[in-house]
Amino acid sequence: MLLTSFCFVLSALAANACTDDQLNTCDTNQCETLGTTQICIQCKTAGHVPINGVCKQQGDEVSNAGCKNNAGAEISTEKTCGQCDGAYFLYKGGCYGTNNEIGQKLCTEATGGICTAAATGYFVPPNAQKTDQSVISCFEETQLTVNTKNFKGVPKCLICDPPTTTTANPNLPTCTVCEDGTFVDSDGAVCTQCSDVDCAKCNDGANKCTKCKTKYLKITDANTGVSECVDADTCKAGNSYYQDDTGTIENGKLCRKCDESVTGCNKCTSTPISDVRTTTVIKCTECTSPDANKPNVAGTGCFTCSIENCSNCSENGICEKCGSSKKVSPGKKSCIEKCPENSTDTESVCVCNSGYGPDSAGTGCVTVSTNLSTGAIAGISVAAIVVVGGLVGFLCWWFICRGKA
Numbered sequence: 275m276l277l278t279s280f281c282f283v284l285s286a287l288a289a290n291a292c293t294d295d296q297l298n299t300c301d302t303n304q305c306e307t308l309g310t311t312q313i314c315i316q317c318k319t320a321g322h323v324p325i326n327g328v329c330k331q332q333g334d335e336v337s338n339a340g341c342k343n344n345a346g347a348e349i350s351t352e353k354t355c356g357q358c359d360g361a362y363f364l365y366k367g368g369c370y371g372t373n374n375e376i377g378q379k380l381c382t383e384a385t386g387g388i389c390t391a392a393a394t395g396y397f398v399p400p401n402a403q404k405t406d407q408s409v410i411s412c413f414e415e416t417q418l419t420v421n422t423k424n425f426k427g428v429p430k431c432l433i434c435d436p437p438t439t440t441t442a443n444p445n446l447p448t449c450t451v452c453e454d455g456t457f458v459d460s461d462g463a464v465c466t467q468c469s470d471v472d473c474a475k476c477n478d479g480a481n482k483c484t485k486c487k488t489k490y491l492k493i494t495d496a497n498t499g500v501s502e503c504v505d506a507d508t509c510k511a512g513n514s515y516y517q518d519d520t521g522t523i524e525n526g527k528l529c530r531k532c533d534e535s536v537t538g539c540n541k542c543t544s545t546p547i548s549d550v551r552t553t554t555v556i557k558c559t560e561c562t563s564p565d566a567n568k569p570n571v572a573g574t575g576c577f578t579c580s581i582e583n584c585s586n587c588s589e590n591g592i593c594e595k596c597g598s599s600k601k602v603s604p605g606k607k608s609c610i611e612k613c614p615e616n617s618t619d620t621e622s623v624c625v626c627n628s629g630y631g632p633d634s635a636g637t638g639c640v641t642v643s644t645n646l647s648t649g650a651i652a653g654i655s656v657a658a659i660v661v662v663g664g665l666v667g668f669l670c671w672w673f674i675c676r677g678k679a
Contacts, residue, residue, distance in 0.1 A: 299329040301353065306366065311376055315366040320351040324368030327376050338362075339369035340387055344405055357405045363389040364407050381409045397436040397447045399425045410447075417444050430456050430465035455487075472503035474526065485526045490517055492529035504529055516544035518554055538562050538576035539569065571595055583609035596622065605636020614638040 292305035293312060299322065300314035307313070313327030322329045325339050332349050340359020343352050354367030362369040363377075363384040370377035372384045383391035387404035395412050399420040402408035406420040412434035414427035424444040428434065434447035452458050452465035454474045459466035468476035473483035478499055483491060486503035492515060493501045509517045509529035516535070518528040532542035539558035547553050557573030568579035568587045571594050579587030584602075588594040593602050596609035602623040603610045613624035616639040626632060626639035633640045 295328075308376060308379060313366070313368070313376065315354070315368065317353045320353060321349060323349055323352060323355050324366075325355075326370055326374045327368060339371065340404075341369045358387040359404065360387065361385070362387060363409060364404065365409055366407065384408075392436075394433060397427075397434050399423070399445070400437065400440055412447055412449065428463065428465060434462070470503045485524070487526075490527045490529035491525065493531075510544075513541040513543065513559065516542055516554070516556060518544075519546060520554060532556070532558060533562075536569070536573070536575060538567060540564070542573065581608060603632075603637045604639050605632040607636045610637060616640075 291303055292300045292314070296305050296312050296314050299318055301316045301318045304316040305312050305314055308327070311327065314324045314329050317323055317329035319329070319331075322331050323336060323341050324330075325335050325341065330336050336349060338360075339355070339362040340357070341355040341362075342348060342357050342359075344356035346357065349355070355364060355369045358364045358369035361373060361384050362371045363381050364387065365380055369387075370380060372378060372381055378393065380393055380396055381389035381391065381398075382393055383389070388402055388406075389398050389408040392398045392409050396409050397412060398409055399406070399418075401421045401423070403421050407418055408420070410418060410420075410425055410427060412427050412431040413429055414425075415429060417424050417426050419425075423440040425437070426444040426446060428446055428449040430453040431447070431449035431451070432453055433451035434449045436447055437445040438448075439445070446463055448462035449458050449465060450462060455476075456465040456467050457476045457479065458464075466480060468483060469480040470476075470483050470486075472487050472489045473485070474487045475485040476483045478484070481501070482499040483501045483503060485491060489503040489505055490509045491501055492504045492509060493499070495501075506517050509515050513532075515529050515531055518530050532539040535556035536542065536558040538561050540562045541560035542556050542558045545555045545557070547555055558569040558576060559573060561567035561569055561576035566578065566580050567576050568585060569576050570588045571586045577587040577592075578590040579593070581587070581591070581593045583596050583598050583600050584593040585597040586593070586595040592606050593609060594606075596602050598609075600609040600611060600622075601613055601619060604614065604617055604624045604626050606623075610624070613619045614637065616630045617624045617626050624639075629642055630639040631642045632638070
């Protein structure tokens with residue numbers, strides 16, 4: 275609903291030559307466009323006046339709108355309305371009803387010929403009379419006099435609050451939302467242009483873009499929100515950022531830091547995995563403090579990894595891949611020249627053969643002992659004695675009892 279209102283406001287007040295039906299009934303160049311509808315602001319024929327944007331001859335529609343001249347007399351030779359009544363209000367020489375589609379785009383409530391509640395993109399000037407234009411566009415450029423006070427809008431303003439006083443000249447509304455490419459400045463008195471020409475939104479300051487038009491939004495200072503719009507090549511330069519093409523209506527396309535995808539990542543690569551670019555795979559290629567931290571081979575995480583010649587760690591202190599043509603040791607805690615005896619080189623990782631396991635240093639493979647420990651043997655012996663003793667006792671009882679029987 276709000277987006278629809280924005281579209282209407284953006285196209286409102288666009289002056290142009292009259293076309294179609296308005297061409298025959300409206301004075302030359304006395305038309306304006308509200309949304310997608312052209313309205314007449316002054317009729318061609320005397321005694322005809324604009325009602326809801328269309329020229330009407332004196333009759334029921336004119337009477338129902340309370341359209342009269344400024345002095346309160348019935349329309350005779352006038353081409354515009356000087357005042358309205360009831361649920362109608364005066365706007366640009368015509369009377370508009372709050373129960374009419376066009377009128378509702380300007381004002382939602384009116385009493386006694388005066389707008390009392392403006393639609394989105396408009397404001398009601400204080401103390402308006404029925405002979406005044408009682409609703410004004412937030413970005414109205416022409417100064418209007420309302421009950422002896424002058425009013426104007428704020429250029430490029432989409433949504434505003436009405437002036438709280440009438441002491442200024444002219445009196446301006448307080449802008450709360452500006453057009454794309456500008457932001458609310460000077461406490462709502464100005465819509466200031468974003469400093470980056472490709473910036474679509476910069477709500478918090480000229481150099482604090484929050485959405486780019488066609489390029490990628492890159493936050494250059496996370497603490498202050500300072501940002502810029504960059505192309506894909508600039509975004510990826512240095513590999514500390516990656517382009518995120520999964521843009522939304524809210525934030526568009528983004529140039530993200532590698533750390534946003536993989537914690538502790540300093541450099542990365544990105545690969546879209548579908549034609550519509552709904553998903554991007556990020557692979558970390560370098561972690562922060564690279565001498566002490568390394569990414570895993572998949573590039574999905576950074577781990578403590580100060581093992582000499584180790585290029586990737588799968589966990590903290592566990593080497594996954596070595597550089598310099600070296601091999602990952604059986605214990606995965608060092609990089610060695612070649613795999614030791616009783617091991618197999620599996621993609622440059624030394625894996626102990628069946629029946630062998632890493633030695634205490636993790637650099638060799640030793641026989642995995644299947645002998646039981648002294649404690650285990652003692653435990654089994656005690657258990658055996660208990661079982662045998664129990665069995666002998668049972669047999670003695672059985673035979674003695676049977677013998678007596």
